[in-house]
Structure formats: structure tokens, C-alpha cells
Amino acid sequence: MSTQKDIKISVKNLDFFYGKDQALFNISIDFVANNVTALIGPSGCGKSTLLRTLNRMNDIIPGTRVKGDVIFDNENIYGPKIDVVKLRRRIGMVFQRPNPFPKTIFNDVAYGLKINGMKNRTEIRDRVEHSLKSAAVWDEVQTRLNQSALGLSGGQQQRVCIARALAIEPEIILMDEPASALDPIATQKIEELIVELKQKYTIIIVTHNMQQAARVSDTTAFFYIGKLIETGQTDIMFTRPKLKQTEDYITGRFG
Amino acid sequence: MTIHFVREIDKIKTRILSLSAYVEESVTMAVKALITRDGNLAREVIQRDFKIDEAEVELEEECLKLLALYQPVAHDLRFIIAILKINNDLERIGDQAVNIAYRAEVFSRREKIEIPDIMLTMAEKTKSMLRLGLDALINLDVKRANDVCKSDDVIDNMHHDIYSLVKNEVTKHPEHFSTLFKFTEISHQLERIADLATNIAEEVIYMVEGQIARHRGKAMESKDKDF
Numbered sequence: 001m002s003t004q005k006d007i008k009i010s011v012k013n014l015d016f017f018y019g020k021d022q023a024l025f026n027i028s029i030d031f032v033a034n035n036v037t038a039l040i041g042p043s044g045c046g047k048s049t050l051l052r053t054l055n056r057m058n059d060i061i062p063g064t065r066v067k068g069d070v071i072f073d074n075e076n077i078y079g080p081k082i083d084v085v086k087l088r089r090r091i092g093m094v095f096q097r098p099n100p101f102p103k104t105i106f107n108d109v110a111y112g113l114k115i116n117g118m119k120n121r122t123e124i125r126d127r128v129e130h131s132l133k134s135a136a137v138w139d140e141v142q143t144r145l146n147q148s149a150l151g152l153s154g155g156q157q158q159r160v161c162i163a164r165a166l167a168i169e170p171e172i173i174l175m176d177e178p179a180s181a182l183d184p185i186a187t188q189k190i191e192e193l194i195v196e197l198k199q200k201y202t203i204i205i206v207t208h209n210m211q212q213a214a215r216v217s218d219t220t221a222f223f224y225i226g227k228l229i230e231t232g233q234t235d236i237m238f239t240r241p242k243l244k245q246t247e248d249y250i251t252g253r254f255g
Numbered sequence: 256m257t258i259h260f261v262r263e264i265d266k267i268k269t270r271i272l273s274l275s276a277y278v279e280e281s282v283t284m285a286v287k288a289l290i291t292r293d294g295n296l297a298r299e300v301i302q303r304d305f306k307i308d309e310a311e312v313e314l315e316e317e318c319l320k321l322l323a324l325y326q327p328v329a330h331d332l333r334f335i336i337a338i339l340k341i342n343n344d345l346e347r348i349g350d351q352a353v354n355i356a357y358r359a360e361v362f363s364r365r366e367k368i369e370i371p372d373i374m375l376t377m378a379e380k381t382k383s384m385l386r387l388g389l390d391a392l393i394n395l396d397v398k399r400a401n402d403v404c405k406s407d408d409v410i411d412n413m414h415h416d417i418y419s420l421v422k423n424e425v426t427k428h429p430e431h432f433s434t435l436f437k438f439t440e441i442s443h444q445l446e447r448i449a450d451l452a453t454n455i456a457e458e459v460i461y462m463v464e465g466q467i468a469r470h471r472g473k474a475m476e477s478k479d480k481d482f
Binding site for chain 2: 210211214238239240241246247250251252253
């Protein structure tokens with residue numbers, strides 16, 4: 001018996017342009033709540049562009065244009081009444097390379113809380129601790145909260161960045177190749193974390209690592225030259241994809 | 256990586272094809288030894304079995320190596336999984352050929368007794384089924400694989416008929432009990448070879464279509480039954 005899954009965010013007929021160049025063509029895809037969705041495809045296929053359209057991160061790139069809808073909470077996030085800062089608070093992002101702020105670990109994680117008006121110190125402290133624990137890095141940094149995050153290993157830095165994203169309690173976390181700059185052990189920790197986090201958050205991850213997509217995601221979407229080619233349950237996509245193009249890509253026979 | 260992987264896959268294909276040809280030859284030789292009462296040929300089948308065992312282990316190791324080193328997905332994954340199973344099926348077919356050869360060797364030393372026609376027919380049909388299954392494997396031909404699956408019932412029925420026939424004969428000629436009983440054993444071994452050929456055909460279907468073909472018939476039957 002199949003059950004109707006909750007759609008957290010839905011992309012409908014989305015086109016995206018960098019100036020005159022069209023990067024996404026008529027993309028329609030639903031992202032299920034508390035699921036990990038992996039966006040895969042060769043470089044330049046538009047997967048990171050799509051990821052960034054989901055919290056309007058592309059707005060900061062001059063000359064970009066969007067056509068189509070991204071529905072979040074029954075509202076098009078490209079609608080005129082949308083507060084983009086508020087939107088990005090609800091849809092957080094983790095980038096490819098860890099980007100800790102030149103601050104102490106504590107202030108790095110607390111930064112989002114403070115600019116969002118949280119003043120109560122105990123509340124901030126509790127939230128920082130909780131976020132670092134959720135990001136599975138608390139045990140490693142609890143004695144050095146007043147030191148710079150730049151002194152941590154790459155994997156620890158990335159988990160601190162995840163903690164920063166979690167601190168403002170988003171509903172969706174967008175991850176753009178979050179483990180591509182990390183060693184296998186740090187990668188494993190991030191992957192374990194992703195699987196843990198999906199119980200509370202909806203996660204959309206861009207990855208070039210096929211095995212990573214297979215390991216962590218529930219749904220996989222394959223993109224090629226700006227088009228969504230195939231999407232489906234990850235275990236099916238990696239054992240018997242419907243389309244030859246998908247098969248050729250995931251088996252490394254592409255191009 | 257892909258070029259190396261494709262090369263490794265090609266090596267595995269060559270190995271499985273040569274193993275299947277070798278196993279098919281063992282079955283043919285075992286049946287021939289039985290019909291012609293050729294003890295030497297039967298002993299040859301028994302002796303060559305170690306080569307099948309050796310080849311099975313080597314092929315399995317190759318498959319495991321590819322799984323560990325390349326983490327294949329989709330068609331490549333299905334191919335290796337199917338080859339692992341087919342490899343095992345072929346080894347077991349080889350064992351059944353040896354079992355037939357043991358009985359053929361005993362027959363060659365005993366007073367001649369006519370092999371029932373139905374058993375000769377069953378042996379021919381089993382060999383055809385095995386050949387068809389291996390053809391399906393070589394050509395990745397789902398149609399031929401489906402034909403093999405459909406033939407399995409015919410062999411099962413023949414096995415039951417031989418059992419009934421032997422039961423009657425034993426009543427009439429209890430002095431031939433030991434030889435007659437061996438016919439039921441040989442019939443069972445042929446039936447097992449047909450089962451294993453069916454397994455191979457089912458793996459070919461899985462390899463090509465990604466659908467697990469095992470138990471399809473049973474699933475249909477149980478759907479029809481009103482529990």
C-alpha cells in the first residue's frame with residue numbers, strides 16, 4: 001500500500017538563465033519532507049544551479065533570471081512578497097568547502113542567532129551546544145569553543161558549518177558537495193550525520209560521488225545539460241534505472 | 256577507471272563462457288557414458304570435475320575483486336551478481352554430471368539392462384535445456400531464457416513418470432532393485448540439472464531486465480488460490 005508523501009518544496013516548470021545562457025530547462029521536481037534527495041550529473045548539468053534556486057542564492061549573481069515556480073509552504077519563493085532573508089533562514093545551506101567565519105567556534109555558530117535578534121545568552125549558549133551536538137562535533141570542540149574554527153581539521157570545520165546552519169533551525173538544508181574536500185573518515189562522519197539529520201530536516205544534496213549518493217539518499221535525481229533526465233527511489237536508480245542515459249552516467253560510461 | 260573495468264568485465268565473460276562450455280561437455284559425456292556403458296568415459300567425467308571446481312573459485316574471486324574495487328552499479332552490478340550465481344549453478348551442474356558418471360561407471364560393470372526410453376528422452380531434453388540456457392547467457396537473450404523456464408515443468412513430469420515406472424518394474428523384477436533404483440537417482444540428477452539450467456535462465460532475465468524472475472510461476476499460482 002502506498003502512502004502520499006509530504007512534499008516539502010516543489011519546483012514547477014523552472015527555467016534559469018545566466019544572462020542569455022539558459023542553465024535549467026523546464027525543471028519540475030518535488031522534494032519529499034524528511035528525505036535526502038541527491039542531485040547528480042556531470043559538471044555543468046545545472047544541479048548546483050538548481051540547488052541555489054531553492055533558497056534564492058542565485059539572486060546574488062548579477063544577470064541571472066528565473067522563470068517558473070518554487071513552491072514552499074504554498075507560496076512561490078520568487079513571489080513579490082517573499083522576504084529572502086527569512087527564506088534563507090528556513091532553507092539553510094552548506095557549501096563545498098568549509099567556510100568558517102574568522103571568529104571563535106562559539107561565535108561562528110551563534111552568528112546566525114544574533115543577527116536574527118536572539119539576545120538571551122543562556123538561550124544562545126544552549127542553542128550553540130545543541131547545534132554542535134546535532135552536527136556530531138560537540139565532543140571534539142567543547143573545550144575549545146573560544147578558539148578559531150580555522151584551527152580545526154577540514155572535517156571538523158565542515159561540521160561546525162553544518163552546526164551553524166542548524167543553529168537557526170531551518171526546515172530544509174541544501175548541501176553543495178559537502179564532503180568533496182574531505183578525507184574518507186571525515187566524509188563518513190558527514191554522511192552519517194546526513195542520515196541522522198533527515199529525521200528532523202529535509203535534505204537536498206549535490207554530489208559527484210555516486211557511492212555517496214547511493215549511500216545517503218532516499219531519492220536521486222539525474223541532470224544532464226540543464227534538464228532533469230530521471231528521478232526515482234535511490235535503490236532503484238542504482239540497480240535498474242529506467243533510462244539508458246542514467247545508466248551510462250552512473251556506470252561511468254558517459255561521454 | 257571505466258576502461259579497466261570494462262576490460263575486467265570482458266575477462267569475466269570469457270571465463271564464464273568457457274566454464275559453461277566445459278560443464279555442458281561434462282553433462283554430455285556423463286549421459287553418453289551411461290548410454291554406451293563406457294566406464295572410462297564416466298571416470299573421465301569424475302576426474303575433470305576438479306577443473307570445474309577450480310574455475311568456479313577463480314571466477315568467484317574475480318567477481319568479488321570487481322565488487323570491492325569498482326563498486327559497480329546498475330547493469331554492471333546486476334551482471335556481476337548474476338555471474339556469481341550462474342557460476343555456482345554451473346559448478347553444481349558439474350557435480351550432477353559426476354553423480355550420473357558414478358552410476359554410469361557402476362552400470363558399465365554390471366549385467367546390461369535396458370535404459371527406459373523415457374529416460375533417454377529426458378536426458379536429451381535436459382541437455383537441450385542446458386544448451387538453451389547457456390545460449391541465452393551467451394547472447395543475453397531473454398526470449399530463450401523464458402523458453403528454458405517454461406521447459407522445466409516437462410522435465411519435472413518426466414521425473415515423476417520415471418519414478419512410477421521404476422516402482423512398477425521393481426514389483427515385477429525385485430531382483431533388479433539396485434539397478435532400477437539407480438534409474439530414479441539418475442532421473443533426479445537430470446531433474447536437478449534442468450532446475451539449475453532454469454536458475455541460469457532466470458539470472459539472465461535479471462541481468463537484462465533487472466527483474467527477479469525466480470518464483471514468478473509460484474507467485475501467480477498463489478494469487479489464484481483463495482486462502
